[in-house]
Amino acid sequence: MTPNKEDYLKAIYKLGGLNELVNNKKIAETLQVAPASVTEMLGKMKREELIHYEPYKGTYLTDKGMHAAISLVRGHRLWEVFLMRHLGYSWSEAHEDAELLEHITPARLTSRLDNFLNYPAYCPHGSAIPHPDGQVDLVPMQTLNLLPVGVNSHVRRVTEEKELLDYLQENGIVIGSSICIIGMAAYEGPLTLDLEGRRVQISYKAACQIYVDQTEGL
Ligand SMILES: [Zn+2]
The missing domain is CATH 2.30.30.90 (Ferrous iron transport protein A (FeoA))
Structure with missing residues (x-):
């Protein structure tokens, strides 16, 4: 299965694309795809105004892209909390199924889930769950x-x-x-x-x- 646009958004987010340029090579490595596929997908994402793309330099997220990435990451991490706390998932199972669920979770469900779980700050693997506005509590x-x-x-x-x-x-x-x-x-x-x-x-x-x-x- 080739990674879809949402996986690209998440990868750029995790590589620091909120406030710095992320180069294509890093994106290709993270997603384990050929550089040509990255160039093609970034072209599409630029046309959809999800990213700013500077040839030979790199990519960073637009406001629209940033909001989409944050809601994916929030969905992923909140589902992991839910699956482990309430359905007895293992560490790796929770991550695997959260990968699927994050792509089909509307904002309404994410916010209800957040409320139901009493606003957890971290996923079960210790990654900070960003606030809806994108703020994260970083610990050194x-x-x-x-x-x-x-x-x-x-x-x-x-x-x-x-x-x-x-x-x-x-x-x-x-x-x-x-x-x-x-x-x-x-x-x-x-x-x-x-x-x-x-x-x-x-x-x-x-x-x-x-x-x-x-x-x-x-
Ligand atoms: Zn996690």
């Missing part, structure tokens, strides 16, 4: 692999990718877990963690996709 974070050994921190966000989510959930990692690196094997080898008093080992690759509180003074 760093990836776990950069946390110095022996320093206590907390898991705040994880990258939303199916295999990673299943792997982390199997290891008992949840948002808010207290975490401390006990040891780090040489040459990007596995990390030994103290996770809520339990000893857990995870790969270096996974540690690069786990975000923890920013270490003070860094």
Whole structure:
């Protein structure tokens, strides 16, 4: 399945296209499509006034594009909260089905869902849910692999990718877990963690996709 226009809007939003130019290469990488497909879709989106497109420089969202992207991201993250809280979904299942639901969720349903869930600030994977006007509450974070050994921190966000989510959930990692690196094997080898008093080992690759509180003074 090729990504549709809404996936492009979300990708540009996540790559910072609210206030800076995002280049085509990054969009192609994110969506895993050929550069030619990106150029074609951006042409369409420009004609529909969803983006400003400067050839050879990049793209950013117009007001219209920004509102559309925000409502998609809100829909996605609110559905994830709903699916996990009320239907017993796993971390990866919630993300998978939210990908589908976000495309068919009218604004009225998003706002009722928000109200029903009592205005959650984060999705179950720790990503901030933007307010309807696009404001987000940003907390400074760093990836776990950069946390110095022996320093206590907390898991705040994880990258939303199916295999990673299943792997982390199997290891008992949840948002808010207290975490401390006990040891780090040489040459990007596995990390030994103290996770809520339990000893857990995870790969270096996974540690690069786990975000923890920013270490003070860094
Ligand atoms: Zn999520």
